[in-house]
Amino acid sequence: MVNWDLLSNALVSGVLLGGFYCAVAVGITIAFGMLDIVNIAHPAFIMMGAFIAYFFNTSYGVDPLLACIVAAPFAYFGGRLMYRLYYLAFERHGEESLQGLAFFFGLLFIIEVGLLLIFGVDYRFVEARYIGPSIQLGFVSIPWRLLLPTIVGLAMVGAVALFNAKTFTGRAILAVSQDPGALRLVGGNPVHIKEVAFGISIATAIVAGALLIIIQPVEPSIGRDFIGRVFAICVLGGMTSLPGTVIAAMLLGIAETLTTTYLGPSWSPAISFGILLLTLGVRPAGILGR
Amino acid sequence: MGSSLRIENIDAGYGAVTVLSNVAVDVRDGETVVMLGTNGNGKSTLMRCITGEVVPTKGRIIAEIDGVTHDLAGRPTEAIVDLGICLVPEGRRLFPKLTVEENLLLGAFRKAARPKISDNLAFCFDAFPRLAERKNQLAGSMSGGEQQMLALARALMASPRILLVDEPSVGLAPILVARMIDKIAELKAALGLTVLMAEQNFEQATRIADRGYVLVHGQVALAANNIADLRESDVVRKLYLGLD
Ligand SMILES: Nc1ncnc2c1ncn2[C@@H]1O[C@H](COP(=O)(O)OP(=O)(O)OP(=O)(O)O)[C@@H](O)[C@H]1O
Ligand SMILES: [Mg+2]
Numbered sequence: 001m002v003n004w005d006l007l008s009n010a011l012v013s014g015v016l017l018g019g020f021y022c023a024v025a026v027g028i029t030i031a032f033g034m035l036d037i038v039n040i041a042h043p044a045f046i047m048m049g050a051f052i053a054y055f056f057n058t059s060y061g062v063d064p065l066l067a068c069i070v071a072a073p074f075a076y077f078g079g080r081l082m083y084r085l086y087y088l089a090f091e092r093h094g095e096e097s098l099q100g101l102a103f104f105f106g107l108l109f110i111i112e113v114g115l116l117l118i119f120g121v122d123y124r125f126v127e128a129r130y131i132g133p134s135i136q137l138g139f140v141s142i143p144w145r146l147l148l149p150t151i152v153g154l155a156m157v158g159a160v161a162l163f164n165a166k167t168f169t170g171r172a173i174l175a176v177s178q179d180p181g182a183l184r185l186v187g188g189n190p191v192h193i194k195e196v197a198f199g200i201s202i203a204t205a206i207v208a209g210a211l212l213i214i215i216q217p218v219e220p221s222i223g224r225d226f227i228g229r230v231f232a233i234c235v236l237g238g239m240t241s242l243p244g245t246v247i248a249a250m251l252l253g254i255a256e257t258l259t260t261t262y263l264g265p266s267w268s269p270a271i272s273f274g275i276l277l278l279t280l281g282v283r284p285a286g287i288l289g290r
Numbered sequence: 291m292g293s294s295l296r297i298e299n300i301d302a303g304y305g306a307v308t309v310l311s312n313v314a315v316d317v318r319d320g321e322t323v324v325m326l327g328t329n330g331n332g333k334s335t336l337m338r339c340i341t342g343e344v345v346p347t348k349g350r351i352i353a354e355i356d357g358v359t360h361d362l363a364g365r366p367t368e369a370i371v372d373l374g375i376c377l378v379p380e381g382r383r384l385f386p387k388l389t390v391e392e393n394l395l396l397g398a399f400r401k402a403a404r405p406k407i408s409d410n411l412a413f414c415f416d417a418f419p420r421l422a423e424r425k426n427q428l429a430g431s432m433s434g435g436e437q438q439m440l441a442l443a444r445a446l447m448a449s450p451r452i453l454l455v456d457e458p459s460v461g462l463a464p465i466l467v468a469r470m471i472d473k474i475a476e477l478k479a480a481l482g483l484t485v486l487m488a489e490q491n492f493e494q495a496t497r498i499a500d501r502g503y504v505l506v507h508g509q510v511a512l513a514a515n516n517i518a519d520l521r522e523s524d525v526v527r528k529l530y531l532g533l534d
Contacts, residue, residue: 181367
């Protein structure tokens with residue numbers, strides 16, 4: 001007998017989780033999908049965002065999401081600076097593949113260790129009015145602490161999609177990795193364009209961090225759980241496609257919640273790698289790959 | 291208030307390989323000048339020198355844009371494009387995974403072209419109805435002829451003053467070559483452009499050119515003040531018309 005109550009609750013949770021994964025993955029769709037930058041440190045920046053939210057929430061009582069929205073512009077400029085360094089040290093010499101990977105791996109470790117030294121290994125959480133209450137729709141209950149991240153995640157993808165479709169810089173972001181020389185021939189500077197896009201990518205990670213710590217308690221090393229997820233979503237979605245990112249994030253969210261519900265939580269980390277392998281084997285272009 | 295180009299005795303190449311030596315070329319306001327030369331004689335290298343993709347080791351390139359003189363030496367490509375000097379490059383260099391329309395909109399990246407983007411888009415769709423029909427198709431999935439039209443239209447989206455065209459005939463069927471050449475002349479007249487075109491197809495190119503040069507082994511073998519002189523010259527008779 002199917003337990004409809006359990007199934008519908010699992011599906012709704014899956015969609016909500018998927019919305020949050022949009023926030024987590026949108027920056028990787030930009031960096032890895034659009035710019036060809038294998039930023040495996042992306043989840044570390046998400047953790048940084050989570051601890052920024054934690055710090056301002058516990059020290060000054062600031063709303064965790066607000067704290068990270070205010071931090072986002074700083075993250076944007078930090079991201080631009082980081083890309084500059086990466087470009088000057090590696091990309092300019094065509095050494096981005098292996099040494100660039102080592103650069104981001106190093107960054108991942110430095111951030112993680114830094115957070116460990118400052119905040120320790122204990123799980124930390126934040127307090128806000130919307131953590132706790134739920135909306136009851138029939139026999140499905142929707143907790144605000146999951147609904148808010150979903151709304152923010154989808155809004156972030158929507159904002160990036162709008163920016164890419166409607167602005168000159170945004171359209172150049174879509175073009176830059178296809179042919180940087182041709183971008184110069186229409187008057188764009190590929191380094192500047194990638195710098196801006198990478199800044200946006202890091203800013204989204206910081207905001208995603210606030211969403212993460214709203215959803216669940218956080219300690220520095222859980223960022224690693226997201227490495228597989230963000231790349232799985234990016235590849236499954238079709239690398240450069242933002243609608244693809246949304247669909248893939250939803251699919252992963254639903255797949256993880258269903259396995260957690262029916263098989264137990266220990267299976268869920270394997271799901272993203274399963275999806276990644278399946279995509280690469282069956283449809284390497286992803287769902288909406290061009 | 292004209293737009294013209296003066297290439298003063300440049301040497302250029304790739305690393306240790308010198309391709310162009312002592313090349314001097316003039317393109318006066320409103321002219322269509324053809325740069326003839328068979329494969330590997332340096333036509334594209336010359337184009338890349340003008341756009342700043344290849345930096346000459348000797349000589350100067352001076353552009354006058356609407357009456358203002360600019361020395362192009364040491365400027366990055368995007369700054370040269372920003373002046374209004376736009377290249378339809380060899381191999382088209384479209385963004386294959388973007389749509390026709392996205393490619394065109396990117397053509398208007400240049401600051402001065404941005405306010406004119408909707409007029410220019412309408413102009414391009416009017417000049418190339420095929421592109422309007424295919425505006426949502428990926429550029430990489432278009433036919434060679436359509437891609438060449440798109441490359442030309444993308445350059446026009448920048449509202450150029452000086453248009454450089456590198457071998458528009460490559461890979462096109464003869465009927466399409468003739469149409470493409472006619473189109474360049476038509477657009478040049480409509481927009482008041484100054485045009486420098488590299489081309490191997492002597493008969494087609496000289497239908498629309500005012501004068502021309504012939505590049506042989508990276509040197510100007512002939513600078514002719516009119517098409518008749520070009521046609522009668524020994525070098526053209528030898529290279530193009532199969533006569534000795
Ligand atoms: N990127 C490059 N690196 C090294 N050598 C190059 C490069 N591009 C061109 N060359 C060399 O420079 C010379 C001139 O090439 P160029 O492309 O300018 O000729 P072209 O007249 O445009 O020929 P085509 O009609 O085949 O396009 C050739 O010998 C070519 O091998
Ligand atoms: Mg060439």
